[in-house]
Amino acid sequence: MAIQIKTLDQLKLMRRAGLVVAESLDLMKAAIKPGVTRNDLNQIAIENLAKNKAKSNFLNYHGYPAVVCASVNNEIVHGIPDDAPLKDGDIISIDFGAIIEGWHGDSAFSLGVGTVDPADQKLMDVCEESMWRGIAAGKVGGHLTDISEAIESYINSQGKYGILREYGGHGIGTEMHQEPHVLNFGKAGMGPELKVGMALAIEPMITRGTHKTVTLEDEWTVVSEDGSRGAHFEHSFAFLPDGKPFVLTALDGGKAKLAEFGVEISSLLA
Numbered sequence: 001m002a003i004q005i006k007t008l009d010q011l012k013l014m015r016r017a018g019l020v021v022a023e024s025l026d027l028m029k030a031a032i033k034p035g036v037t038r039n040d041l042n043q044i045a046i047e048n049l050a051k052n053k054a055k056s057n058f059l060n061y062h063g064y065p066a067v068v069c070a071s072v073n074n075e076i077v078h079g080i081p082d083d084a085p086l087k088d089g090d091i092i093s094i095d096f097g098a099i100i101e102g103w104h105g106d107s108a109f110s111l112g113v114g115t116v117d118p119a120d121q122k123l124m125d126v127c128e129e130s131m132w133r134g135i136a137a138g139k140v141g142g143h144l145t146d147i148s149e150a151i152e153s154y155i156n157s158q159g160k161y162g163i164l165r166e167y168g169g170h171g172i173g174t175e176m177h178q179e180p181h182v183l184n185f186g187k188a189g190m191g192p193e194l195k196v197g198m199a200l201a202i203e204p205m206i207t208r209g210t211h212k213t214v215t216l217e218d219e220w221t222v223v224s225e226d227g228s229r230g231a232h233f234e235h236s237f238a239f240l241p242d243g244k245p246f247v248l249t250a251l252d253g254g255k256a257k258l259a260e261f262g263v264e265i266s267s268l269l270a
């Protein structure tokens, strides 16, 4: 299968999906505090999907039972919401997606609950910054692994973190997961050429220890093999017909953050 190329009109629908995702994640972020449960956060997401007449791409995905993934501490991704209250000092990663008129959005963030250990905060900050550097490194006419190298080299410059190997980013469009798979490590200049109309979800996943993971008996929750804490950030972005990028799941389209790297976002979706 070739990489799906989207028209401007299709990217406009993906932007609508992306905005529902961004707003829902912001609502969940605002609710995160000690005592709140992951099911509470899942419920916020369910209600915001309904309010926006959007569908969930997570619910029933290979049997997944919720609309968000919520992963706490040593859980890195695909944690399943439950009724256990979050505790002061936990860190939580929320991954969420939405579908509008058949077009998908997918985004994730990590956040400390209450008082955060500075080393956990740095873990999350490094993960988020690596995502932005990866997005900023993606250029029409460049290659897919330009993104991968930017992510890996930044993480490695910041300390000893484990970068997950079995999981990565992906193309996104009329399915949540499309080609190409986007590695969070590797050498620049390889893989498919990046083109106008491509949309990619960029999602580094890192730990304070090993890159090795174990999947729990629930068949979803991915934990670090050594029990170290993990972080996960994700945005979906696209290359617009003017050759410029636009972050579909960021409220400002990625304008402020990409400007730090001298990258101007497209004005075609404003």
Ligand code: MF3
Residues within 6 Å of the ligand: 057, 058, 059, 061, 062, 064, 068, 069, 078, 095, 096, 097, 106, 107, 201, 203, 234
């Ligand atoms: N959104 C995840 C990703 O970033 C996948 C979620 S798996 C699901 O690719 F089952 F929860 F949907």
Ligand code: CO
Residues within 6 Å of the ligand: 106, 107, 169, 170, 201, 203, 234
């Ligand atoms: Co994703």
